[in-house]
Amino acid sequence: MTRLLLHACCAPCSLEPVRLLVEEGFEPTICWANPNIQPMAEHDKRLDELRVWTADNDIPLIEAADDCERWDASVALLGADRPRRCRACYALRLSEACRVAEREGFTHIGTTLAVSPYQLFETCNDVLEKLARRHGLSPVIRDFRPWYPQATARSRELGMYRQNYCGCRFSAAEAAIDRARLRDERKAQKARRSASNG
Numbered sequence: 316m317t318r319l320l321l322h323a324c325c326a327p328c329s330l331e332p333v334r335l336l337v338e339e340g341f342e343p344t345i346c347w348a349n350p351n352i353q354p355m356a357e358h359d360k361r362l363d364e365l366r367v368w369t370a371d372n373d374i375p376l377i378e379a380a381d382d383c384e385r386w387d388a389s390v391a392l393l394g395a396d397r398p399r400r401c402r403a404c405y406a407l408r409l410s411e412a413c414r415v416a417e418r419e420g421f422t423h424i425g426t427t428l429a430v431s432p433y434q435l436f437e438t439c440n441d442v443l444e445k446l447a448r449r450h451g452l453s454p455v456i457r458d459f460r461p462w463y464p465q466a467t468a469r470s471r472e473l474g475m476y477r478q479n480y481c482g483c484r485f486s487a488a489e490a491a492i493d494r495a496r497l498r499d500e501r502k503a504q505k506a507r508r509s510a511s512n513g
């Protein structure tokens with residue numbers, strides 16, 4: 316088994332990557348490094364869920380120090396510019412995970428962010444690859460997105476807490492706008508159908 320430090324954004328997103336990586340012969344240790352999650356009550360809720368799940372499944376968990384002030388000073392100022400903001404956010408979180416991996420003697424590093432179709436997949440991989448090399452680690456880059464529906468179903472079955480936005484206050488607003496747009500589209504479709512049915 317190869318020891319792997321797996322940065323995790325939350326418990327539901329960890330389910331399938333952990334299963335698949337174990338099948339591949341890795342021995343994952345989860346690393347929490349998420350100073351992006353706002354508000355703090357939400358941050359703590361996601362971390363608590365991850366603590367419970369890792370403890371129940373005998374998966375080691377390392378909690379990195381979350382420097383929320385640093386996130387605000389270096390990422391939040393990019394505001395609504397999502398590509399730049401998310402790149403900076405991935406860099407902050409994954410550099411902390413790489414630092415932990417190096418300190419704890421891991422050789423491989425990955426992230427559960429690669430399961431979510433809502434993340435900027437290429438950007439995240441690019442950031443992970445560059446940071447891993449800088450820290451002398453091998454990046455484990457996988458596309459877990461095809462397993463996202465399964466992760467959603469399994470986390471529901473397990474009664475896990477599931478959030479409906481990525482983490483920062485900008486993503487909470489963006490997700491609310493998206494949901495409102497989808498609601499409006501559904502209403503418009505329904506109205507068109509009733510009109511055509513006479």
Ligand code: SF4
Nearest residue numbers: 401404481482483486
């Ligand atoms: S949307 Fe997600 S990845 Fe992007 S800045 Fe916000 S918390 Fe970070």
